[in-house]
Ligand code: SF4
């Protein structure tokens with residue numbers, strides 16, 4: 001068996017740099033059930049990245065979504081999907097298997113899931129942990145981000161998977177959730193989603209109360225109240241950024 005790769009190819013880092021993707025990594029997904037490549041094999045890994053959401057827009061979602069948030073959600077998802085398609089094409093041109101994972105697509109509406117959790121790839125790539133609100137939290141932008149993933153068989157140095165929560169004693173998202181959908185459980189990699197989030201209660205609340213925004217697909221309150229994001233807002237206000 002060849003030795004695992006110890007450095008990223010320059011063409012890949014250069015490509016990501018040109019796209020202004022600054023927080024990214026590679027995830028070892030062996031042992032996870034991923035979508036399958038053209039030959040019917042599961043992917044051994046993925047490239048995972050985050051795109052920050054406008055912090056001023058996020059900060060206004062403390063009590064419910066806004067039109068600006070719905071528009072920002074669309075803008076960033078579109079950007080991620082375009083990048084993912086292009087990155088997969090670049091990988092395929094170089095002879096590797098690659099498949100983008102679409103942003104915010106529920107391929108399993110019964111269980112309210114997509115093909116694979118972006119956040120699992122992100123924690124495996126070392127980009128952050130899962131907060132009590134069941135979303136990725138990065139050290140740099142908190143959870144005020146959206147995630148991109150491209151599965152590939154390109155051998156890359158994988159990040160150190162994040163194995164624990166850094167939420168500490170904070171429970172702000174749990175207390176702010178109007179649907180009572182968050183259990184308050186502290187995340188660890190083996191904890192099933194159901195132990196953290198009652199996804200049906202969340203979905204029902206959104207459809208009942210925010211149907212005017214993407215037919216009840218967005219909310220954002222639990223992310224907006226997270227101190228890791230609010231810190232970012234204070235920082236950008238301090239720098240005039
Ligand atoms: S998205 Fe809204 S309803 Fe769902 S868990 Fe977060 S705060 Fe609660």
Ligand code: SF4
Nearest residue numbers: 131132167170173226
């Ligand atoms: S609001 Fe607090 S508990 Fe919730 S994800 Fe952020 S740090 Fe964790």
